[in-house]
Amino acid sequence: MRMILFVLLLLCVFGWNGPAGAEEQSIPNSPTPETEHLPVGELRGMISDSFGKPLASAAVRLETAEGMVVGQTTSQDDGRFTFQHIAPGTYALIAEKKGFESGTAIVTLTAEAGAETTLTLAAGKAEELKIIAKRLNQARNGLLPETGSSVYRFDQRDITALPQGTQTPVNQVLLQAPGVAQDSYGQVHVRGEHANLEYRLNGIFLPEGITGFGQALDTRLFDHVNLLTGALPAQYGYYTAGVVDIHTKEGSFANGGRVDVYGGSYHHIEPSAEYGGSVGAFSYYVTASYLQNDFGVESPTPDHNPLHDQTQQGKAFGYFSYLLNPTLRLSLIAGDVEGTFEIPNNPGQPPVYNLAGVCTVPSPPGPCSVSSAKLDENQREANRYGILAVQGTAGSQIDYQLAFFTRYSKVVFTPDWTGDLVFNGVASNVGRISFANGLQGDGSDRVSDTHTVRTGFFVSMERATSNSTSSVYSTLGCDPTTADCPTESIVDNHATRAWLYSVYLQDEWRPFEKLTVNYGIRADLMQAYVDGSQVSPRVGVVYQATPTTRLHAAYARYFTPPPTELVAPSDLALFQDTSNAATCPTSGPCNSAVKPERSNYFDLGVTHQVTPSLSLGLDGYYKLAQDLLDEGFFGASLIPTVFNYRNGEVYGVEFTGAYTRGNLSTYLNTAYSKAMGKEIVSSQYNFEQDELDYIATHYVHLDHDQTVTASSGAAYRWGATTYSLDALYGSGLRRGFANTRTVPYNLQFNLGVTHRVTIPHVGELEGRLVVLNLFDSVNELRDGTGIGVGAPQYATRRAVYGGVNLAF
Numbered sequence: 001m002r003m004i005l006f007v008l009l010l011l012c013v014f015g016w017n018g019p020a021g022a023e024e025q026s027i028p029n030s031p032t033p034e035t036e037h038l039p040v041g042e043l044r045g046m047i048s049d050s051f052g053k054p055l056a057s058a059a060v061r062l063e064t065a066e067g068m069v070v071g072q073t074t075s076q077d078d079g080r081f082t083f084q085h086i087a088p089g090t091y092a093l094i095a096e097k098k099g100f101e102s103g104t105a106i107v108t109l110t111a112e113a114g115a116e117t118t119l120t121l122a123a124g125k126a127e128e129l130k131i132i133a134k135r136l137n138q139a140r141n142g143l144l145p146e147t148g149s150s151v152y153r154f155d156q157r158d159i160t161a162l163p164q165g166t167q168t169p170v171n172q173v174l175l176q177a178p179g180v181a182q183d184s185y186g187q188v189h190v191r192g193e194h195a196n197l198e199y200r201l202n203g204i205f206l207p208e209g210i211t212g213f214g215q216a217l218d219t220r221l222f223d224h225v226n227l228l229t230g231a232l233p234a235q236y237g238y239y240t241a242g243v244v245d246i247h248t249k250e251g252s253f254a255n256g257g258r259v260d261v262y263g264g265s266y267h268h269i270e271p272s273a274e275y276g277g278s279v280g281a282f283s284y285y286v287t288a289s290y291l292q293n294d295f296g297v298e299s300p301t302p303d304h305n306p307l308h309d310q311t312q313q314g315k316a317f318g319y320f321s322y323l324l325n326p327t328l329r330l331s332l333i334a335g336d337v338e339g340t341f342e343i344p345n346n347p348g349q350p351p352v353y354n355l356a357g358v359c360t361v362p363s364p365p366g367p368c369s370v371s372s373a374k375l376d377e378n379q380r381e382a383n384r385y386g387i388l389a390v391q392g393t394a395g396s397q398i399d400y401q402l403a404f405f406t407r408y409s410k411v412v413f414t415p416d417w418t419g420d421l422v423f424n425g426v427a428s429n430v431g432r433i434s435f436a437n438g439l440q441g442d443g444s445d446r447v448s449d450t451h452t453v454r455t456g457f458f459v460s461m462e463r464a465t466s467n468s469t470s471s472v473y474s475t476l477g478c479d480p481t482t483a484d485c486p487t488e489s490i491v492d493n494h495a496t497r498a499w500l501y502s503v504y505l506q507d508e509w510r511p512f513e514k515l516t517v518n519y520g521i522r523a524d525l526m527q528a529y530v531d532g533s534q535v536s537p538r539v540g541v542v543y544q545a546t547p548t549t550r551l552h553a554a555y556a557r558y559f560t561p562p563p564t565e566l567v568a569p570s571d572l573a574l575f576q577d578t579s580n581a582a583t584c585p586t587s588g589p590c591n592s593a594v595k596p597e598r599s600n601y602f603d604l605g606v607t608h609q610v611t612p613s614l615s616l617g618l619d620g621y622y623k624l625a626q627d628l629l630d631e632g633f634f635g636a637s638l639i640p641t642v643f644n645y646r647n648g649e650v651y652g653v654e655f656t657g658a659y660t661r662g663n664l665s666t667y668l669n670t671a672y673s674k675a676m677g678k679e680i681v682s683s684q685y686n687f688e689q690d691e692l693d694y695i696a697t698h699y700v701h702l703d704h705d706q707t708v709t710a711s712s713g714a715a716y717r718w719g720a721t722t723y724s725l726d727a728l729y730g731s732g733l734r735r736g737f738a739n740t741r742t743v744p745y746n747l748q749f750n751l752g753v754t755h756r757v758t759i760p761h762v763g764e765l766e767g768r769l770v771v772l773n774l775f776d777s778v779n780e781l782r783d784g785t786g787i788g789v790g791a792p793q794y795a796t797r798r799a800v801y802g803g804v805n806l807a808f
Contacts, residue, residue, distance in 0.1 A: 038114030043083040043107060045117045047075045047095050054079025055121060058097040065090065086114075095119045145233045145454065145508055146226075147518030148540015148554030150605055150619050152177040152656075155224040161665060161715035163724050163752025163770050166220040167262050167270065167803065173219055174244070175728055176713065177227050178619075178654040178669035181706040182730055182746075184298045184781045184793035185213055189704045191229055191621060192650040192675030193241035194631050196560060200245050201333055201387060202319075203401060207436040207460065208239070208563070209383040209409030213297050214313050214339040216383050220260075220274060221287050221317050223247045230603035230621055231554030234504040234520030234538040235442070235454060240558050240601075248319050248333070251276035251283035256763070262803030264770075266305075266796075268293040270803075281323040288316045298793035300346035302778045307347060307373055313339035328392035337383040346791065347373035351422045353473065353579065356484040359422045372423060375416040382410045400443035405460075409434045411639060421471055421487065425480060425579035428470040432639060434564065436462035438500075452508040454520075458500070464564045465495045473579040480579055490574050498528035498564040506538070514544040526561040532596040534559035548609040560597040562629055562642045572685060582685035585692055592682045594642050599625035613661040623650040628677050630702055632788015634686040641686060641788070645677030649699070663717040668710075675705040691787070694738045701739040703787045707731045724752040735786045746779035746795065748772070763808035770801040 038044065047058045060081050062071040070091070071083045088111045096102045100121040107115045154173060162168045162176070171188045174180050181189045190197060199206045199217075209216060228236070228243040236243055257275030262268075272289035296311025314337070321331040349372035351359050360366030389403035413430040420427035438460030445453045470490045478485035506520020518540045525533040540554035572582045572591055584590035605619030628648025631640040652673035659666045676699040680692055687695075694700070713726035727749045732742035751771045758764050773779075776798035784792040 038116060039084075040112065040114060041084060041086045041088075041109065042114035043071075043086055043091075043093075043109060043116070044114070045081055045093065045105075045119060046079045047081065047097075047103075047119050047121060048079050049100070049121060055097055055100070058095050058100075058121065060093065060095045060119075062086065063092045063094065065092075093117065093119065095121060097121060145235060145506070145518055146228060147233060147508060147516055147542055148552050148603065149228045149230040149232050150552075150603065150654075152227045152229075153224065154222075154226075156222070159219060159222065160754075161722070161724055162713070163726060163750040163772070164801070165752070165754065165768060166218075167260075167768075167770075167801075168219050169215050170217055170219055170244075171215060173225070174227060176667070176669070176711050176726065178656045178711070179229065179652065179671040179673065179709065180227075180711075181673075181704065181709050181733075182728065182781070182795075183704055183733065186215060187704075189706070190227075190242040191623075191652060192673040192702070192705055194629070194702065194704050195563070196239050196241035196629070198236065198239035198243045200243060202248060202331070202389070203245070203442070204333075204387050204389055204403045204405060205438070205440055205458065206385060206387070206405065207407045207438070207462070209385075209407060209434065213311070213341050213379065214337060214381055214383075216337050216385075217246070217335070218272070218287065218289055218315055218317065220272065220289075221248050221285075221319075223249045230605075230619070231538070231540060231556035231601045233518050233540060234506040234522040234536070235456065237458070237502050237504070237522055237524055237536070237559065238500065238561060240556070240560060248317075249274075249276060249285045250319060250321065251278050251285045256808050258805055258807045260803060260805035262768075262801060262805075264801030265799035266293045266295040268295075268799075268801060282320070283322075284318070284320045286316075286318040288314075290314050295796055295799075296341045297344055298781060298795060299344045300784075300792045300794070302780070302794045302797070304797045307345040308342045308375065308377075309344040311339060311341045313337070327394070328390065331387075331389050331391065333385075333387040333389075335383075335385050337381070339381045341379045341381070343375075343377035343379060345373050345375050347371070349423060353422055353425050353480045354482070354484050355418065355422050355487075358418055362482065368422070370419050370422045372419070375419040375423075377416050377420070378414045380410075380412045380414075382408070384408045397446045398443065400441070402439075402441045404437075404439055406437045407434075408436075413639060417471060421473070426470055426472050428468050430639060431465075431467040433465040433467075434462060436460055450510045453506070454508070455505045456503070458502045460500045462498045462500075462564050463495065464498065465493075467491075467493045470575075470580060472575065474577065475579060475581070476577045485579075488578070490578070490580075492571050492574055494571075496529060496564070498526065498561075500561065501525040516542045524559045524561075526596060528561065528564055530593045530595055532559070532561065534596075534598060550607045552603070552605050554603045556601045556603075558597070558599045558601055560599070560629060562594045562596060562644075583688060584685050585689055588684070588692075590685050592684065594629075594682045595627040595644050597625055597627050597629045597644070597648075599623050599628075599648075614659045615657065617656040618653070619656075620653045621651060623648075625650070627681065630677065630788070632686065632703065633790040634788060641683060643683040643686065643788075644681045645695075646679040646681045647699075648675075648677045648702075650675045664714070665716075666712075666714040668712040670708070670710040672708055673706065675702040676700065677702055686788070691738055698738070700787070701734045703734045703739055703789055705739070706733055707742075720757065721753065721755045724754075726750050733781060733786075735783050735789070737785075739786050743780050743783050746781065747777055748779060748795065749774040759806075763806055766805050766807070768801075768803045768805075770803075772799045772801070773797055 047055045056077045058075040060073050061069050073081050075081045088109050090108045093105045093107050103119040103121045105117050105119050107117050109115050171186050174188050179191045224247050226245040255277045260272045262270040270291045274287035276285035291313040294310050299306030317335045319333050351361050351368050359368035359370050385407040387405045391401040393399050411432045415427040417427045440458050442456035473480035473485040502524045504522035509517045520538050523535045536557035538556045543551045575581050602622045607617040609615050625648035628645040631642050634641050654671040656669045678699045679696045708731040710729040715724040730746050732745050735741050735743050751774050754768045756766045779795040782789050782793040
């Protein structure tokens with residue numbers, strides 16, 4: 001009967017119990033048989049709020065009828081207090097706590113026995129809203145199990161301790177976790193996987209937008225963020241390399257705001273503002289920022305000043321919630337990200353194709369009015385998203401959340417029509433649009449002290465559009481590398497709908513205190529360019545071997561659909577006999593459809609608290625995949641293309657350590673990883689025949705495979721000043737024919753100093769000075785060779801930034 005009620009609550013979301021903030025009536029406890037056996041002269045009691053939660057640190061005093069104070073104490077963490085050696089008589093017991101109304105109870109001690117009572121303090125309006133919001137947040141967090149997976153947590157203290165603080169881009173925050181590798185265009189790879197990251201806002205799946213250069217979220221809106229990796233519980237599906245579980249700031253816990261101005265090298269200017277508060281049962285948090293600089297995309301040269309690399313970006317985010325009653329909350333999340341990016345130029349490139357009246361390339365070279373240093377390629381990006389959720393509790397056992405989400409994403413690449421024809425033989429205006437809507441429901445039922453059952457569903461529909469208009473040379477009887485061949489325009493437009501469905505059921509079982517087992521199953525179905533489905537078992541075990549040592553092991557079967565917004569089939573026949581004609585394999589298929597990936601994933605790890613200050617962790621993983629998904633940049637536009645390897649293998653080991661004592665905090669992470677694939681089985685036309693032949697018979701490194709990565713950092717607070725230093729190391733991404741070689745290792749140190757001053761009646765003023773790439777290292781991320789790598793990219797050279805913010 002309970003499970004029937006549970007499902008009805010999840011799907012129908014009943015739970016209206018009256019206006020928000022309605023106070024519960026409390027009745028002093030009547031004497032119980034146990035009271036009679038209390039020692040003579042002893043008075044015991046407990047202080048709780050109107051929801052039954054114990055209140056710690058409440059001031060309690062005992063007064064006689066004449067108002068004389070005969071005893072004072074403070075409630076403990078469990079809300080309990082005790083008075084001893086009290087003479088028989090009748091007394092007034094008074095309890096007070098900031099944010100709550102005072103409470104009074106009349107107690108009588110006799111010559112034969114002591115007394116016991118309970119006091120309930122009604123919260124003030126603001127404090128009551130905080131209590132309700134915190135309780136609902138705890139219930140929401142209970143919907144998201146972590147059993148068996150590896151979890152790396154970043155709270156506000158961790159983020160502000162980074163050299164750039166809340167100005168740190170999200171990808172740079174994630175790079176502080178073990179097993180996360182840096183790539184070009186702001187990409188990160190977790191445990192040897194390309195993308196395949198799932199982002200969640202307050203427990204709700206956020207469909208990822210079309211891959212671009214900008215960061216969709218600002219770090220400043222995070223209250224805390226967890227990165228879950230490994231063999232995940234059945235609740236998590238589709239994108240499983242890692243779950244970026246973001247918990248946003250809320251107005252219930254902040255009544256004020258902050259303004260920030262940050263800038264420096266490369267004409268970097270970044271003002272931002274945030275504000276939060278509550279009005280009655282309504283709370284809100286909003287933030288907005290603007291960014292412009294001259295290093296928007298990694299440069300193809302190691303120069304300090306890249307050519308044609310300006311960016312302008314604007315972001316806005318809002319979280320709004322309304323307490324319908326103490327057990328039910330309605331929330332809305334909305335965000336918008338807009339950006340323009342100049343594609344940086346690589347000077348000194350020789351022209352390849354003739355273009356009548358513009359460029360002549362006989363041997364020796366003839367006159368050419370086009371320079372690779374003066375091309376004008378640009379990309380515009382837009383990502384807009386919204387989430388409407390209702391979340392609540394039913395009794396003390398059932399928690400649920402039902403959410404509708406929507407996301408619109410658009411990327412438009414505009415070529416340099418003349419220059420691209422001269423250097424690439426094709427100039428393409430490429431547009432990708434993705435519009436996704438969906439519904440997600442999650443619920444949990446604590447059926448007993450040893451079992452918590454969780455279940456839920458997910459359904460989404462995405463409409464993806466791919467439009468391109470290309471100028472190409474006609475090669476019928478003409479060679480554009482030696483003659484003035486005619487050009488023509490080709491339109492290649494496609495659109496499709498993709499449906500995703502999933503359900504899951506899992507049980508968190510605690511057979512005894514030290515052991516937790518989370519086992520479950522999920523079913524996934526996709527209907528898109530290709531159809532696919534899978535039933536996937538999951539199991540995770542956590543064993544608390546000692547008070548300081550924790551072991552975990554897990555297995556997961558995964559089903560990963562290709563990102564619909566990036567699957568853009570091209571009509572190859574349109575480009576036959578042109579300079580953009582596909583070089584298809586001489587044997588076998590030319591453009592097989594991209595398939596979903598299926599894999600088996602194993603994870604094993606241990607954490608040990610060596611001392612109260614020092615913690616260490618070791619984790620190993622192994623993944624065996626069929627139709628392994630990967631992405632590459634094959635065309636003239638910088639929008640990735642998806643393809644499959646028939647077989648894939650990914651494995652590695654991670655070490656993490658952290659030391660915190662007093663004002664000093666440090667961490668060190670290192671990871672070893674191998675990511676390999678064999679035989680290209682989709683989108684084959686993007687590859688040369690010799691490369692296809694080699695990969696068909698050899699396991700090759702994936703282009704984003706980086707054997708060794710490391711991150712470390714330290715922060716020390718001295719009075720009102722904090723000094724911070726972090727470092728990132730990568731042994732080098734892949735390059736060369738079939739990814740058989742690597743680029744040189746990269747190493748970067750970042751330094752930050754902040755100082756805070758309190759301004760009376762105004763707020764707290766903070767100044768920050770940051771030096772990125774302290775030693776001005778030349779860090780080559782890509783050299784323009786390798787599978788799906790179209791151009792070289794270098795990380796930012798030394799840059800100096802400064803900022804000031806005022807919290808009020």
